[in-house]
Amino acid sequence: MRRRRTVAALGAVGVIGAIVAAIIVVPRLVTPGTGEPVADGQPAPSAPTDLPTATPTTPLTAAQQLLAGSTDPAACAVTFTGDGISDQPALQTEGGLYADLPLPSADGRVFAGWYTTAQDAAAFTTAQRINESRSVACTDREVTLFASWKTPEENAAENARIPILMYHQFTTSPGGEEGWLRGNYAYIGDFDAHMAYIASDGFYLPTWRELGAFIDGEVFLPNHSVIVTDDDADQTWFDLAAPVVEKYKVMTTSFMITAWRQDAAPNPYVLRRSHTHDMHRAGDNGQGRMVNSSADEIAADLEMSASVLGVKEVVAYPFGHYNDVTKHGVAQAGYEMGRTIEPGYVSIGSDKLALPVQRVNYGMGLDALVGMIG
Template sequence: MMSRSQRVTRQRRRRLLRTITVALVAIVVVIVVLVWRGSATSTDAPVGHDPTSAVPSPTPTSNETPAPDEPQDAGACSVTLSAEGITDQTTTHENGALFSPLPQPVRDDVVFAGWYQTELAAEGLDRSQRVGLATRVACEDGALTLHGAWLSSDEVTDAAVGVPVLMYHQFTDQPEGIDDPLRLNWAYAGDVDDHMRYLAENDFYLPSWEELDAFIDGALYLPPESVIVTDDDAHASWFDLAVPIVNRYEILSTSFVITKWRDEPTPSPYVLQRSHTHDMHEAGANGEGRMVNWSPEEIAADLETSAAILGAKEVVAYPFGHYDERTKEGMRLAGFELGLTIEPGRVYAGADKLALPRVRIDYGMDVDALAALVG
């Protein structure tokens, strides 16, 4: 028979065992509940919620949405150039890419008026169908034919076309502009977007520098609705704010690069990079630009350096717009054909190729102001 103390000890052990058992059961229950809730959270949607709405749409790949510099249809395209009075020529271009420069035929009695995508467009001089450096190659079965047009010299003279060369500088996303001594140099990106959309929607023709050269010589007709878009300095804001806009509207443009400061390749197939000199965007001994301080030989050497970096000559935008006869001689020595000043005006046939005017774009010019300038 157990003593009283033994019975007490045994009762205490039983109570401890029951306590431990209850605690273990409670822990197991908690674990089960947590596991169940986690599973419900990961697989079950709340009442009234469509679980598919939480799934994001897949990000488009470059194949689905090609960038401007990525041809949509790779492969060679054989392009036949057909125009009255000349033998058909065949050139090869990359399908889906922008056209490379096309030859400009010459006849004694008439003026060439461009290449067009259809014979009917050529007959009507439909500028929306005129082929230039901003036109994408689109051919079926690896071949297409472009049709040339001609005008009489009198018709071209009577048209009296003047081509505006727009001059932008820096760009800002601030509608109120920049607090800067050169405030007028800063174009608001919203206005620039309106400008480029206006040019695109109204089918302005975007001639190359080679075409402008021939136009000045009277060897090429350009429609009245022609315009050249340029940027001076290749400022960081050009790359950040303006290049996406010219890409969006497929506007051929030219960025004049100071190659001492930048030597990167072009950011877009719609952007031609041309010379703003290598190291002459500085003041010379008389306080004006080096372009009117250095000797013609020094100017030519600088321009040769710039051309080697850019891989092109063609045209120079004079720093600060400064130029004189020594500037022109340096340009000739280096083999450049065209020089741009900051003097206001349009480019007409017969213009001085080494002293071409431009149309300045100032801060605050909206699309109506642009329409007045280019119209």
Template sequence: MTHVPRRRLLGFAVALAAVTTGVLTTGCAPEPVAAAPASSATQTPTPSPTPTPLSPVEQLLASAPDPAAACVVSFTGDGIADAPVLETTGALYAALPIPARDGFVFAGWYDTPADAAAFAVPGRVNGADLVACTDRQRTLHAAWKTPAENTAEGARLPILMYHQFTDKPEGESGWLRGNYAYIEDYRAHMQHIKDGGFYLPTWLELDAFIDGRLFLPDHSVIVTDDDADPTWLSMAAPINEQLQVLATSFDITGDGVATQNAFILPRSHTHAMHVAGANGKGQMVNLSPDEIAADLETSAAALGGVKEVVAYPYGHYDDRTKQGVAQAGFLLGRTIEQGYVSIGHDKLALPCVRINYGMTVADLQKLIG
């Protein structure tokens, strides 16, 4: 038997033990065991919440060019489905609708349901009023009349016609003396209209009234001035602004468009037809309908595209005038014939109430109440 040194036997025993246990003792550390591969399934991300759609009111506020002055006006009442409109706080209402309802005549927008139920003129809101808002929103309330009630009102609307003004109590001299109202008389007239609670319709309201679509109280009046004379601009128009009484200035746009204050509606007195033709009469009864329409298109463009009403120079008009006015897309034409506007009146032959020098408040009361 071969003799194996004890030291070699001991080493062999250790090696055998290492193989048996799966651990091989070497001079290096054992290689780490790789981790089990991760699951191949893709985790679904949590979806972002869907934004809540903006309401019509919120959409209008978000689109406002001047958010600080934005006022969204909503409408409510029987038969009302009109969408809210964006108005500008401190400016006149510009976009109030005139709704329709079968079997009824619209009787206006009001501050409160109580005002609407009572048809209270002080609470009626229209384009003669400045926009006022709380938290950039407000709601207006509709009122309705029956056609019979509308007819029974018997409203006869005066369209006051002024021209020039003077600060001389004794008036001006010359053949145009009657055209010059004393400015303090004019101030008293406007104060009477304001204090008397007269309703001041817009031209679109007058158009709807003539159609029988809109109820206007008999206690209504429209204030106008012809020519946009310097005395109107410097003396009279500021009174309307001070008293917040709506008026219309019929401007001859070919002479340059006048700058007006917030309570003055600039409207057309034609562009270049305020001159006499060969027969001594105004061009409105000398030119063709096409020529009249072209002039009025130019005038409307100068006034920002507004085509509500035109005042006929010298009051001259005929069928060709009406054809040209309608062809240009104007709704109304004002003459210098004396009278009042009622339901069904000829829209292109509106009469007026001429105001002459020397007329006092007592005289005005006889004409408009």
């Protein structure tokens, strides 16, 4: 009896197991992303491993941000670096001349210029010093300028004497021109030799801003510096001299009488500055109007000149005539400097409203120029 009960119980368990097996549904494996079942006997596929992942981004530098906001394909971001330099990057135009470069200042130090390498900055390499007379050259639309400094003692020890060359008219005749203005006419062959020498001998060409800061003892200028100017903006300047200036890439200043002509600069290497608006005339006593007018009249005339030229900065006195009233009128109009015809060189502490010159007359060849500027 007991055996029959045991067999019956085992049979019941088997029936129950069959029922459970029938009820339990085993899911079939499918290929991820397709829903297709995996074939019998094949290994289960792994999950895809090429899911997108976040890529970390590097923040743009200040120079890159400037470029990103510019639509000019010739834009070049200039970064300024060096001890004590906090000037932010600025956009310049590649292939053009630099514009409005900063002139840093620091207590107890004298700014000695910008250079394209740290090595040139440390060596004060005059031929590699950068200012607004130099063209912008970039790599991948960026360039870095390195600052250098001198001590006030080093600046004084240089004892720099900066010549301002003064030309007037030009002639193609080796024998010169006739008449009482004969001395004013430089032979264009001599002028070509002068500019070739300045360009090839590593001279530094200071801007007027730099010259003013040099006089104040804030900017170092090497003795191997020169400023080239022309008085009157005569037609021979445009026709003969300006092409030579452009050929040798020598920055010059043309002092223009704006009541007489208002021509645009003939090329990027010619700066237009004031020779007054309409004071290049004789006054009642035979002296120029700049010494026969009130300070208010002089200031009004120079304001008119500035409205034409778009800049103040420096004026060349007509006939070289000036006095204290003249200087007051010039300062009242907001000009920093006045250039005379008195012979001499500009040094630290020179009178900014009585800058001397080195006059170039007919017959002065290359040897004469070398004697003037070294």
